[in-house]
Structures are given as structure tokens and as C-alpha cells.
Amino acid sequence: xxxxxxxxxxxxxxxxMIDGVRxxxxxxxxxxxxxxxxxxxxxxxxxxxxxxxxxxxxMIGTTGQGATDGLRFVQFYFGLPLAMVILGxxxxxxxxxxxxxxxxxYLERRFDARTRSLTAFLFLLSRGMSAGTxxxxxxxxxxxxxxxxxxxxxxxxxxPTVIYTMxxxxxxxxxxxxxxxxxxxxxxxxxxxxLLLNMPVAPDDALRIAGATGRxxxxxxxxxxxxxxxxxxxxxxGTFLMLSYFGTDxxxxxxxxxxxxxxxxxxxxxxxxxWKIPLQALVLMVGVLVFVYYQFQAPPLxxxxxxxxxxxxxxGPEYQALEGRFQETFTLREAAxxxxxxxxxxxxxxxxxxxxxxxxxxxxxxxxxxxALAENVxxxxxxxxxxIIPRFVLSELPIGLSGIFIAAVMAAAMxxxxxxxxxxxxxxxxxxxxxxxxxxxxxxxxxxxxxxxTAFWGIFACFVATYAATLGSLIEVVNRFGSFFYxxxxxxxxxxxxxxxxxxxxxxxxxxxxxxxxAVTFGAPSISFLWHNVIGAVTVVVxxxxxxxxxxxxx
Amino acid sequence: xxxxxPSSTARSRPSFRTTLTRVLAxxxxxxxxxxxxxxxxxx
Numbered sequence: 398x399x400x401x402x403x404x405x406x407x408x409x410x411x412x413x414m415i416d417g418v419r420x421x422x423x424x425x426x427x428x429x430x431x432x433x434x435x436x437x438x439x440x441x442x443x444x445x446x447x448x449x450x451x452x453x454x455x456m457i458g459t460t461g462q463g464a465t466d467g468l469r470f471v472q473f474y475f476g477l478p479l480a481m482v483i484l485g486x487x488x489x490x491x492x493x494x495x496x497x498x499x500x501x502x503y504l505e506r507r508f509d510a511r512t513r514s515l516t517a518f519l520f521l522l523s524r525g526m527s528a529g530t531x532x533x534x535x536x537x538x539x540x541x542x543x544x545x546x547x548x549x550x551x552x553x554x555x556x557p558t559v560i561y562t563m564x565x566x567x568x569x570x571x572x573x574x575x576x577x578x579x580x581x582x583x584x585x586x587x588x589x590x591x592l593l594l595n596m597p598v599a600p601d602d603a604l605r606i607a608g609a610t611g612r613x614x615x616x617x618x619x620x621x622x623x624x625x626x627x628x629x630x631x632x633x634x635g636t637f638l639m640l641s642y643f644g645t646d647x648x649x650x651x652x653x654x655x656x657x658x659x660x661x662x663x664x665x666x667x668x669x670x671x672w673k674i675p676l677q678a679l680v681l682m683v684g685v686l687v688f689v690y691y692q693f694q695a696p697p698l699x700x701x702x703x704x705x706x707x708x709x710x711x712x713g714p715e716y717q718a719l720e721g722r723f724q725e726t727f728t729l730r731e732a733a734x735x736x737x738x739x740x741x742x743x744x745x746x747x748x749x750x751x752x753x754x755x756x757x758x759x760x761x762x763x764x765x766x767x768x769a770l771a772e773n774v775x776x777x778x779x780x781x782x783x784x785i786i787p788r789f790v791l792s793e794l795p796i797g798l799s800g801i802f803i804a805a806v807m808a809a810a811m812x813x814x815x816x817x818x819x820x821x822x823x824x825x826x827x828x829x830x831x832x833x834x835x836x837x838x839x840x841x842x843x844x845x846x847x848x849x850x851t852a853f854w855g856i857f858a859c860f861v862a863t864y865a866a867t868l869g870s871l872i873e874v875v876n877r878f879g880s881f882f883y884x885x886x887x888x889x890x891x892x893x894x895x896x897x898x899x900x901x902x903x904x905x906x907x908x909x910x911x912x913x914x915x916a917v918t919f920g921a922p923s924i925s926f927l928w929h930n931v932i933g934a935v936t937v938v939v940x941x942x943x944x945x946x947x948x949x950x951x952x
Numbered sequence: 953x954x955x956x957x958p959s960s961t962a963r964s965r966p967s968f969r970t971t972l973t974r975v976l977a978x979x980x981x982x983x984x985x986x987x988x989x990x991x992x993x994x995x
């Protein structure tokens with residue numbers, strides 16, 4: 398990478414660290430450290446909410462998904478605006494008005510200590526691991542692209558994040574999120590502009606080419622429980638998922654508990670309702686345009702440079718033969734693509750498009766052969782889609798913009814990890830240490846313990862990220878386990894708003910919800926995970942109300 | 953004595969109902985735009 402790009406990346410990292418340390422000076426107590434004394438403006442909280450949700454996976458993986466699969470994934474977010482509106486009139490006033498530190502603390506006031514402890518424990522378990530996987534995703538890609546050891550990549554992203562989160566608390570996290578969100582949007586918009594300027598065909602023709610390969614399909618109205626991304630799974634399943642994430646996950650709840658008032662907390666959530674779908678469409682459109690760009694500029698046969706090097710070293714002649722066929726077909730495909738806008742009439746344009754599609758199918762076949770070869774040589778899944786955008790950014794973008802995009806990927810990773818570390822520390826200290834171990838200690842003691850807890854979770858995340866490859870199956874188990882209880886925890890919070898619900902109903906309803914989702918996961922594995930949240934939440938509410946009704950009858 | 957004009961902070965922050973209306977309008981516009989894109993280019 399060009400030195401100017403490195404200067405931009407290093408400058409960004411230094412600025413985030415210095416700003417975070419500067420903000421530590423204003424944090425004198427636990428409420429300031431975890432909740433900024435409930436003093437933050439709605440727009441800063443709103444940007445922090447968005448930055449927390451938008452991780453490096455979005456910048457690398459979702460853009461790559463746009464290149465290979467098109468715009469369909471945007472349907473996943475169709476339930477988000479509705480969820481934000483529902484939360485604005487239900488859970489947000491409950492949680493903000495209760496003056497709690499954590500969402501789970503509220504459950505003890507409403508139900509009992511065991512329900513609070515179980516939900517907080519489930520949060521620590523899943524988010525502790527997910528902080529590591531969020532860090533691992535960009536670190537693995539950076540290692541492959543820049544040829545660094547994985548520990549370097551983990552340290553480059555992880556250490557600055559842990560330092561500013563530990564010292565500055567939620568103030569540092571939120572104000573860093575604001576700047577990081579601006580950087581991310583600037584990087585994405587700049588890439589779209591550069592792509593459109595450098596495209597050899599007009600935007601209209603570029604979108605026609607994308608559309609001919611199915612990448613401009615946004616809506617799928619089929620009602621198929623086995624299909625992950627449809628309009629209905631997005632609107633119904635997505636609404637429940639977003640209600641769970643934004644309403645019950647401490648990493649998000651803590652963002653809006655820092656707002657000055659209930660009204661400002663609502664407004665901060667509605668910022669995501671405004672902008673999430675357009676932003677996600679922009680992210681996917683970057684991928685779609687990169688796909689079209691590579692119709693006119695030869696792409697690498699394998700995007701993952703580490704796998705490419707491994708295959709060349711072990712099966713060189715075989716790979717070279719594939720590359721030869723790939724280049725030959727690429728030339729034919731490019732010629733056909735260029736004929737599409739130059740065609741004299743509709744019939745000629747259609748003939749050029751048909752020829753283009755035939756060559757495109759051959760290119761995909763050759764790429765599949767290369768991916769199979771790479772998997773055979775390396776013994777690991779290629780995940781080539783995650784390397785499309787990094788390779789494009791480093792080889793095709795102008796000097797300076799590459800640096801901005803790499804800094805934006807780091808910003809996306811850091812903003813998500815920082816929010817998770819901050820919330821993991823809050824739940825550890827408030828829901829367990831202060832509740833069960835040292836309830837009588839003074840504020841200064843809790844502030845010290847909170848900083849130590851942040852450091853502990855930061856080191857834990859770096860450890861998980863470093864060993865993510867070897868811990869692969871364990872992480873999958875934890876993630877799958879996490880999907881069992883996400884909707885079920887939402888069900889507990891829904892119960893909390895029903896006046897007739899009781900503690901026993903909430904606790905055993907939660908266990909029943911998790912059990913039913915586990916049964917569905919293993920018994921009917923083809924049902925899309927988006928529906929698991931609906932099943933879990935409904936089960937908890939039904940079981941909780943039945944048990945609550947019996948308890949009232951016995952009393 | 954005339955009452956104080958509303959503060960700039962109060963004026964800059966719209967009410968929840970206004971924001972909600974705007975959210976629905978923005979979503980409708982976004983979905984229509986995506987629908988038009990699909991209709992024009994998806995084969």
C-alpha cells in the first residue's frame with residue numbers, strides 16, 4: 398500500500414486514541430463511565446447506535462455479497478424501521494424511565510433476581526464470543542491481504558480500541574462512533590463516485606449489465622420459510638430480530654440509555670429507522686458496481702491472495718491453465734459487455750447481452766474450479782467473497798481513497814467492538830459484581846473495577862480473535878446457542894410490559910422459549926434463522942402467561 | 953411581558969410524532985426507489 402495511505406490509517410488510529418484518552422478526564426464516577434450521566438444529544442447517540450450495528454463485516458462481507466448476490470440482502474432490514482417505532486413507544490420509555498444501567502437490571506425490578514442473572518449471563522456468554530469474532534473478521538482479511546501474522550492485525554485493531562474504551566468509557570465510545578460513522582459514510586460514497594467516474598459505460602448500461610445477472614433484484618415476495626432473504630422474512634422475522642437486538646441487547650440498550658431524555662432516546666433510534674435501509678442499499682450497491690467494473694477490468698481469479706499464493710506454490714501448472722482459460726473467457730465477456738451499450742437496436746443489444754451471459758456463466762464455472770482447487774490445497778473454506786472489496790480497494794482506488802477505505806473498515810470494526818466491551822463491562826459489574834459480590838463498595842471502587850472489566854473483556858476478545866481459526870467449531874456452537882435465546886429474551890421483555898405476568902412465568906417461559914427454538918433448530922434445520930426469533934418470543938409470552946395465570950389462581 | 957422565544961435546541965429537535973411521520977415517508981420513498989430500480993433493470 399502507498400505510504401500516503403498508511404499515513405491516513407496511522408493518523409486515524411492516533412486521533413481516535415488521543416481523543417479517547419482526552420475524554421477520560423471528564424469521567425469521575427460509574428454513572429459517567431457507563432452512561433455519560435445521561436447527558437448525550439440524540440444525534441450523537443443515534444450515530445453511535447448505527448456505528449455499533451455496522452461492523453467490519455458490513456464493509457467487507459456485505460459489499461462482497463453485493464458483488465456476488467446483488468441487492469436482495471437489503472430485505473433483511475425491512476423490519477428495522479417498524480421495530481424502532483415499536484421500541485420508541487414501548488421498551489425505551491420503560492428502560493430510560495427506570496434509570497437502570499442495564500436492561501437486565503430492569504428485569505429484577507419487574508420480576509426477580511434469577512431472571513435478571515440468567516439474561517445477563519446469556520448476554521455475557523454470546524457477546525463475549527461475538528466481540529472476538531467481530532475483531533477476527535477484518536483481522537483475518539488484513540493478514541491475508543497485507544501478508545501479516547494474524548496477531549499483528551488483531552493487535553492493530555484491538556489494542557487502540559481497548560485503550561480508548563477502557564480509559565474513556567461510554568463518552569469515548571460514543572464520540573469515537575460519531576467520527577467513525579462519518580468516516581464510513583464518506584468512504585462508501587467516495588467509492589461509489591469513483592466507480593461511476595471510472596466505469597467505461599454509462600450508469601444506465603452498468604445497471605443493465607448488473608440486472609441481466611440478477612443482481613438488481615431487491616424484492617422476493619415468495620412466502621418460503623426455508624429462504625433466508627424474502628420480503629416476508631425481512632418484515633416479520635426481521636422486525637422480531639431488530640426488536641431483540643435494539644430492545645434487549647445491552648450493547649445497543651446502553652447507547653440510548655446515555656441520551657438526555659426519553660424523547661431524545663427515541664429520536665436516536667429513529668435515526669437508524671431513517672437511514673439504515675438507504676445505507677444498506679448503498680453498501681450493497683458498492684458491491685454491485687464493483688462486479689460491473691470487473692466486467693471491463695480483469696479481476697484476479699482468486700481474490701484471497703493467501704490462497705492464491707498457496708495454490709500457485711502447490712498446484713502451479715493446474716492453476717496457470719485455469720488462469721489461461723479465465724483470461725480468454727474474460728476477454729470475450731468484456732467484448733460482449735461493451736457491445737451492449739453500442740448496439741444499434743433492441744435486437745442487437747439483446748444478442749450482445751445473451752452472449753455476455755453465456756461467457757459470464759463460463760467465467761463462474763472456471764472460478765468455481767479455482768475455488769475448489771484452493772479449498773483442496775489449503776484445507777479450509779475459501780470465503781473468497783470477503784476479499785473482493787479489499788482487493789478492489791487496494792488495486793483500483795486512487796491513492797488516499799484506499800487509505801480512507803481501510804481506515805473506515807477499521808472504524809467499523811472498532812466502533813462495534815468498543816460498544817460491546819463497554820456493555821460487557823457494564824453487565825459484569827452492575828449485574829454480577831455489584832449485585833452479588835460487593836454491593837456495599839463505594840463508587841471509586843466500582844469505577845476501578847469497571848475499567849479492569851473492560852480491559853479483561855478486551856483481552857478476551859483479542860484472544861478469541863487470535864485463535865478464531867482453531868476455535869471455529871466452538872464459536873459456531875456459541876453463535877448457534879446465541880440464536881436459541883435472542884428471541885426468547887425479547888419474549889421476557891414483552892412479558893415485562895404485561896401487567897399480569899409474574900417472575901416464575903418469565904423465568905420458566907425463557908427456558909421453554911430456548912428449548913423450543915433449540916428443538917426447531919435441530920428438528921427443522923431448513924427453517925431460516927430469522928423465524929427463530931418469532932418462535933422464541935411467542936413461546937416465552939404464551940408459556941409465561943399460562944404459568945403466571947396458574948400462579949395467580951393458586952394464590 | 954412577552955414570553956421568551958423557544959430555545960434553538962427545542963426548535964432543532966422535532967417531536968416524536970413528526971419524526972415518525974418522516975420515518976414512514978423516507979421508508980416509502982426508499983422502497984419505491986428500490987422498486988423502480990428493480991423494475992427498470994432486473995431481468
